[in-house]
Each structure stands twice: as C-alpha cells, then as structure tokens.
Amino acid sequence: MNKKIFIDPVARVEGHGGIEVLIEKDRVKEIKVDIFEGPRLIEKLVVGKSPDEAVSISSRICAICFVSHRLSEIISHEKAMGIKPGRKTQLLRKLAHYGEMIESHSLHYYLLALPDYFGYPDAIRMLEKYEEVAGALELKKYGNKIMEIVAGRRIHGENMRIGGFGKYPDEKELEWIKAKSYELIPVIESGIKLWEKVNVPDYLEDETVFMSIDSDGEYVFIGDRVKISTGEVFQSEEYTEIIKERVVKHSFSKRCRYKGKPYSVGALARIINSGDKLDGLAKDYFTHLYNSRWHKNPLFNNIAQAIEILYCLEKIPSLVDEIRKADDDVTGPERKTGRGVGIVEAPRGLLIHSNKLLNGKVDYADYIIPTTQNLDDMEKYVRVAAENLLNRKEENLELPLEMIMRAYDPCISCSVHMVRVKRV
Numbered sequence: 414m415n416k417k418i419f420i421d422p423v424a425r426v427e428g429h430g431g432i433e434v435l436i437e438k439d440r441v442k443e444i445k446v447d448i449f450e451g452p453r454l455i456e457k458l459v460v461g462k463s464p465d466e467a468v469s470i471s472s473r474i475c476a477i478c479f480v481s482h483r484l485s486e487i488i489s490h491e492k493a494m495g496i497k498p499g500r501k502t503q504l505l506r507k508l509a510h511y512g513e514m515i516e517s518h519s520l521h522y523y524l525l526a527l528p529d530y531f532g533y534p535d536a537i538r539m540l541e542k543y544e545e546v547a548g549a550l551e552l553k554k555y556g557n558k559i560m561e562i563v564a565g566r567r568i569h570g571e572n573m574r575i576g577g578f579g580k581y582p583d584e585k586e587l588e589w590i591k592a593k594s595y596e597l598i599p600v601i602e603s604g605i606k607l608w609e610k611v612n613v614p615d616y617l618e619d620e621t622v623f624m625s626i627d628s629d630g631e632y633v634f635i636g637d638r639v640k641i642s643t644g645e646v647f648q649s650e651e652y653t654e655i656i657k658e659r660v661v662k663h664s665f666s667k668r669c670r671y672k673g674k675p676y677s678v679g680a681l682a683r684i685i686n687s688g689d690k691l692d693g694l695a696k697d698y699f700t701h702l703y704n705s706r707w708h709k710n711p712l713f714n715n716i717a718q719a720i721e722i723l724y725c726l727e728k729i730p731s732l733v734d735e736i737r738k739a740d741d742d743v744t745g746p747e748r749k750t751g752r753g754v755g756i757v758e759a760p761r762g763l764l765i766h767s768n769k770l771l772n773g774k775v776d777y778a779d780y781i782i783p784t785t786q787n788l789d790d791m792e793k794y795v796r797v798a799a800e801n802l803l804n805r806k807e808e809n810l811e812l813p814l815e816m817i818m819r820a821y822d823p824c825i826s827c828s829v830h831m832v833r834v835k836r837v
Contacts, residue, residue: 481759485766492753499741516556517760518718523549617798623682675789678762680717695724
C-alpha cells in the first residue's frame with residue numbers, strides 16, 4: 414500500500430498548518446508537521462515599544478488565550494522593572510486565568526474531542542443520545558463571562574495591566590461568579606463521567622517527557638519554576654538552558670526539545686507532574702480515572718482538561734472570598750533597565766514570555782508558545798500510530814491520526830475532519 418495522508422489545515426497553530434504522512438510499501442517513510450504561513454514577527458514588533466504597549470501587542474498572539482499571554486508578558490515586565498503587584502491583583506489574575514481554562518477546555522473536551530470516541534461526526538448529533546454535551550455551552554459562556562468581568566473583554570481585554578488593574582469587579586459581579594460556579598460543578602461532573610464510557614485506543618502508546626510549572630503547595634497555573642517528569646526542576650530564568658529551539662526546513666514554526674528529545678506540555682503534563690496537589694472532587698476523579706497509560710498516551714489529555722475545569726470551579730468560591738478581603742499595595746517600579754521572564758500555564762501548556770528592557774523600552778523579546786513545544790511530540794506519536802496501525806492491517810488511518818492532533822488541542826476551531834488520503 415502506497416499513500417499520502419494529509420491533515421490539512423490545522424488552524425491557528427501559529428498560522429496555517431497541517432500534517433503529512435508518506436507511506437510506501439506499507440511502511441512509514443516520512444512524517445512532516447507543516448506550518449505554511451509566514452511568521453507574525455511579534456517578537457520584533459514589540460522592540461522599541463514601552464512595556465504597556467508590548468503587553469497589548471503580544472497578547473494579540475491568541476484571541477482565545479489572551480489572558481495567558483497578557484499575564485505572562487505582564488509578569489515578565491514586572492520582574493524586569495522590579496514591580497511587585499499587590500495581593501488583590503494576584504488573586505484577580507488567578508480568577509481571570511481560571512475563566513480562560515474553563516472556556517477553552519470546555520469547548521475542546523466536549524465539542525472537538527468527545528464525538529470521536531462515541532462515533533459521531535459532530536457534537537450536535539451526539540446530543541441526541543448524550544445531552545451532557547450541552548454542558549459545553551454553559552461552561553464556555555461562564556468562562557467567557559469571567560474573562561469579560563475581570564480582564565475587560567471576552568477577547569483581547571485591556572483591564573489587566575502592569576502592576577494592577579484598570580477597574581476592579583464590583584460586589585455584584587463577584588457574587589455572580591461565585592454562585593454560578595456552584596451550579597456548574599454538577600455539569601462538569603456529568604461530562605467527566607462520559608469518559609468512563611470511553612475505550613481509549615492504544616495504537617499510539619509510547620513514553621514521553623512532561624514539562625509544567627511547579628509549586629510547593631497547590632495545583633497552579635502561574636509560577637516561577639518548571640518541573641520535568643524525570644525529576645529535574647529549573648527556574649524560569651533558566652529556560653534557554655533547558656528548552657532548545659530549532660528550525661526545520663518544511664515549517665515556519667520553530668520546534669523545541671529537551672535534552673535532544675520531544676516533550677509534552679498541556680493539561681496532561683500538569684496532571685502527571687502535579688496531580689498529587691489536586692484536592693476536592695477533582696482529586697477524587699483523578700484518583701479514580703488515572704492509570705499508568707496516561708504517561709504514554711496523549712489522548713488522556715482530553716480527560717485531564719475536564720478535571721482541570723472541575724478544579725477551577727471548585728476553587729472559585731474561596732478565591733472570590735479572598736479577593737473581597739484583599740488589599741492591593743503595589744511596590745515599584747525600581748528601574749527602567751532589566752530582564753524578566755514570565756511563565757504561566759496556558760490551556761495548551763507552558764507559555765514563556767521573556768523581555769529585556771533598556772531605558773524603559775523593550776530591547777529584546779522571546780516568546781515560546783505551547784503548540785511550538787508540542788509539535789515534535791505530536792509528530793512522534795503520529796509516526797508511532799501510523800506504524801502500529803499499518804502492522805495491524807488497518808486501512809483507514811485518517812481518524813486515528815486526527816484524534817492524536819486533537820488531543821493536543823492545537824486549535825480550538827479546528828475542523829472536525831481534517832484528513833484526506835492520496836494514493837502515491
């Protein structure tokens with residue numbers, strides 16, 4: 414059997430992209446993850462700009478995850494200038510981040526991922542039998558509303574600023590956020606229980622390395638150090654010594670490796686590295702559903718996302734109460750020249766923004782995006798899957814390979830059917 418398998422397009426993977434698998438005589442000859450569009454040059458656009466301008470420009474990298482990009486950029490500049498935000502600001506940032514996790518994860522888990530496992534072409538037709546899928550819209554609407562209230566808008570809000578906020582949410586808005594979180598916990602619970610009916614395929618399984626933000630206490634999405642599943646820990650400022658970027662001829666997007674090998678970031682990486690720090694119902698479901706296959710099968714990233722939704726919903730009520738009591742004393746800025754690295758967990762994984770300031774202007778910027786870090790890992794698993802499926806004499810490879818792509822959640826608006834096959 415000779416064929417080419419095209420996964421095209423993969424929307425918003427740092428531009429227009431796809432995956433090509435070349436099979437000759439029933440053997441995988443070549444795997445390529447292609448990024449077709451030219452780079453957007455955001456790292457160069459911010460040079461010469463003020464920190465405030467750089468925050469607004471760089472957060473436009475992604476409309477869906479603008480909160481993560483904005484937070485990472487803000488933290489980078491605050492470190493460079495010696496600014497220490499107050500307690501209320503830190504708590505409100507966490508709340509906005511939770512909203513982003515909920516809205517992004519819910520759309521991917523319910524509407525893009527689950528239909529594959531239940532044999533449906535889309536989530537709408539899945540609703541005929543599984544009404545739990547409707548929970549996606551409730552959850553996404555709630556997450557978007559949190560982003561609107563705290564960050565200023567549902568897309569590209571400007572309310573989060575260096576050192577603080579332009580406007581605080583009022584008491585009525587905070588109370589609504591708190592009350593609604595209680596209502597939605599049973600919604601995501603029913604969604605998680607759908608996964609218990611899923612038979613997760615094993616055609617792609619292989620070991621990998623996981624990378625995520627580490628902390629001493631709670632399960633976090635913002636921090637100053639990174640943990641590797643092999644046990645190493647490094648500070649955010651050391652990222653260039655650990656994460657090695659590289660280029661490939663067939664793609665405008667850079668790739669990343671750790672000790673010369675692919676690695677994975679995202680919800681599954683966070684759960685693998687820090688699942689012991691979960692509490693409440695999220696911990697209960699993780700303990701119940703977790704098994705050793707999670708370490709070698711990226712399809713489990715889907716249920717990891719669902720557990721994170723539950724975690725965020727459970728944490729929001731106490732977080733709102735803390736926000737109500739907190740003061741917001743800001744210190745700094747102390748300098749106009751310096752370097753800072755901001756790391757956060759975007760829904761799709763570890764996000765790094767690094768900036769150097771010279772006399773109050775950006776002199777150098779470096780951004781490493783989650784999907785960039787996952788591309789080599791994705792390519793590895795596509796190869797493993799294709800080889801195993803060919804050995805099993807499987808004829809239809811398109812859907813199994815699509816499911817691998819979707820598990821990494823490279824784009825929230827990816828088409829459900831992205832693969833076409835051409836005979837060589």
